Amino acid sequence: MILCSGESLIDMVPEGDTFRPLAGGAVYNTAIALGRLGTPTGYLWPISRDPFGELLLAxxxxxxxxxxxxxxxxxxxxxxxxxxxDGDAVYSFYDEGSAGRMLSPDDIPTLPDRIEAIFAGGISLVPDPCGAAVETLIERNHDRLPVMIDPNIRPFFISDADAFRARLHRILPQADIVKLSTDDLEWxxxxxxxxxxxxxxLELGPRIVLLTGGASGARALWSGETVSAPAIRTDVADTIGAGDTFNxxxxxxxxxxxxxxxxxxxxITGEQIxxxxxxxAQAAAITVSRPGANPPWAHEMPA
Known part of the structure; x- marks a missing residue:
């Protein structure tokens, strides 16, 4: 089972004169995409008992x-x-004291034997105590379990850039796979x-660094020659959840x-990468072909 640990939240999306609540969050989206692909998946993040918590659980x-x-x-x-x-999405977060934000290192359990790997990242790495909790999860388990990290950097959410850079320099060397977009790398x-x-x-210690660039496809830097795979051409509805589904x-x-x-x-070999x-890329192409973060089910994937 792959354990995903990171933010879940409700996006309040404009709809006429009101807002429509949609379940979201980068790591949450990846957990759902994994489950839909038929991969045994677990999720570790606090879920509120409020009505929005039920909306996230479903x-x-x-x-x-x-x-x-x-x-x-x-x-x-x-x-x-x-x-x-002007047509661009602007986010305002209501996060102080929230269920996810207040996850602490003391809340991280001993992982059961059925956990085979850890995926973490997203904005949950930025604030404390939840950022410290995810860091603790990785620190305790990276020696025996493979770890993939996608920091999914959102500069508008980072109030202390130096502290966040220091956290990344602690956890990226503990990862086996790191996925970064061109925007992440520019930051x-x-x-x-x-x-x-x-x-x-890559010089920090990960085995593989995945570099994604939307329509330009994805590349993997590792100990061998760079491996590339093109993006799948499709009619794009929006790009919400594309990177999460790729992961x-x-x-x-x-x-x-x-x-x-x-x-x-x-x-690992280049062919396996x-x-x-x-x-x-195939999974992400299906996600971008329809509105919102709506990852494909296994039966929708190419044979």
Whole structure:
């Protein structure tokens, strides 16, 4: 089972003169995408007992995601209010004291033996105590479990850039796989070409750094020659959840190929990486072809 740990929240999306609540969050989206792809998946993040918490639980349950490690909380669900400015989405977060924000390192349980790998990232890495909690989860388990991290950097959410950079420099060396977009790399290493910036991250210690660039496809930097896979051409409705679904496709492929382990990733081949990038691209293409973060089910994937 792949354990996903990171934010779930409610996006309040404009709809006429009011707002429509939609379940979201980068790591939450990846957990649902993994479950829909038929991969045994668990989720570790506090779920509020408020009505929005129930709205978050329903898609997890439908996708077969194990929520047994999710603590239930009387604190409120994080809200992200989405407004439009000249057609661009602007987010206002209502997060102080929320169920997810207040996850602490003391809340991180001993992981059951059925956990095979950890996926973490998103804005949950930024604030404390939840950022410290995710860091603790990785620190305690990275020696025996493969870890994939997608920091999904959102500069508008980062109030202390130096503290966040320091956290990333602690946790990225503990990861086996790091996924970064070109925007992430520009924030981490301003002025460097994306591939040069990705190599800087690779030098920190991960086995594989995945570099995604939307329509330009995905590349994997590792100990061998760079592996590339093109994006799948499709009519784009929007790009919400594309990267989160790509992550799920990569992890699902690695597990199916039998290389989602510390030893498996250490001995991985270029062909196996290419297969993972391809499945990630195929899954992401379906997500962007329809509105919202709506990852594909296994039966929708190419044979």
């Amino acid at each position: 898609p997890l349950t439908e996708a077969g995601v194990d929520t047994g490690l999710c603590p239930r909380s009387d604190r409120l669900t994080t809200l992200a209010l989405v407004t439009l400015s 981490l290493h301003p002025g460097l070409a994306p591939e040069d910036a990705a190599r800087k991250v 799920a496709g990569v992890l699902a492929s690695l597990r199916r190929q039998g290389v989602l382990s510390k030893n498996g990733i250490a001995g 290419h297969a993972a990038l391809t499945l990630g």
